[in-house]
Amino acid sequence: MVDISLTRIYELIVILYAVSVLLYFIDFVQHNRKANKVAFWLLSIVWFLQTIFLFLRMWETSRVPILTISEGLYFYAWVLITLSLVINRLFRVDFVVFFTNAIGFLIMAIHTFAPMETQTSVEAERLVSELLIFHITMAILSYGAFSISFVFSALYLVQYDLLKKKKWNKRLMRIEDLTKLDYLSYVLILIGVPLLLLSLMLGLIWAYIKVVDFHWYDTKVLGSFFMLLAYSAYLYVRLRRGIQGRAIAIWNIALFLILLINFFLFGSLSNFHFWES
Structure with a gap:
């Protein structure tokens, strides 16, 4: 039951991620600043949820969760979101967050839906x-x-x-x-x-x-x-x-x-x- 609930939460994160990237794309095409702001807050929620699960996994395993391809993909997606938000905050470069997180969304989607081993082997x-x-x-x-x-x-x-x-x-x-x-x-x-x-x-x-x-x-x-x-x-x-x-x-x-x-x-x-x- 817990695994099913976590899967649903991961799917929710991917959905929020997709909506955020879509809104960033709308801003890229139509110069819609309102879409840009909503996309930023959705992405911030995704980052917050990812960070919580990352630290929960660290607490559960007593290590940095990067030993399987699934864990590595999750950490990679988290790094991309973190770096894009930090760089956008420091340099205010438009569209960097959009393009970076288009890659991050692909990585997160693979992590969530691909049939990969999620537990580290003995x-x-x-x-x-x-x-x-x-x-x-x-x-x-x-x-x-x-x-x-x-x-x-x-x-x-x-x-x-x-x-x-x-x-x-x-x-x-x-x-x-x-x-x-x-x-x-x-x-x-x-x-x-x-x-x-x-x-x-x-x-x-x-x-x-x-x-x-x-x-x-x-x-x-x-x-x-x-x-x-x-x-x-x-x-x-x-x-x-x-x-x-x-x-x-x-x-x-x-x-x-x-x-x-x-x-x-x-x-x-x-x-x-x-x-x-």
Whole structure:
């Protein structure tokens, strides 16, 4: 009965999430500030409910709930909402919350409706350690930073297209200038890369200590190191080659799409990332 009630509450969260994203879309298309305000409050309710369940799960398990793919998706969605609300509060960049939480809604919907294992296996409980917790937490935080960086790059391309076509409308005025969008996208990758590097270092240490059949050629290991190299290359060409603007924004969007493949596909093919299967 309790599991059924929790499922219904999760479904309610997804519904509220969907309405919020829909209202943000209406604001994006029609410049409806009232829809924007209602969407913000609905999203705040979603964040509040997600935070309550996150801490309840932490209290129940005495750990950060990120050891299964279901828990990881939930935490990922929570990170996206949190970061989008904080960034919107600090920088007041219109449409960032909409695009970020369109991704977050997709993640939350997969978490709620996909037939995934929600309880951590006995083996995972046995192998869990603070090292593993830090590894997964830092990885998800880096993914959150890369996700919002992607949103800024997408907004950059939208603004660039509007300026190129000389569409001087309200949407153009509400999106930040190209320089700021480009800079914020860069800063978030600058934060995400060291987080991902530290996560991989901790994960390798944990694997060597705990995993008997650890192999360097595991798909998730190779995919994660590829992402680290790809985002590091982004920083290199930006800092040393001075490449900015539209070209680097397209590069960032392509990197994020590869990141999603690494998160979903390579995780399912991994031999020892049992918490993601």
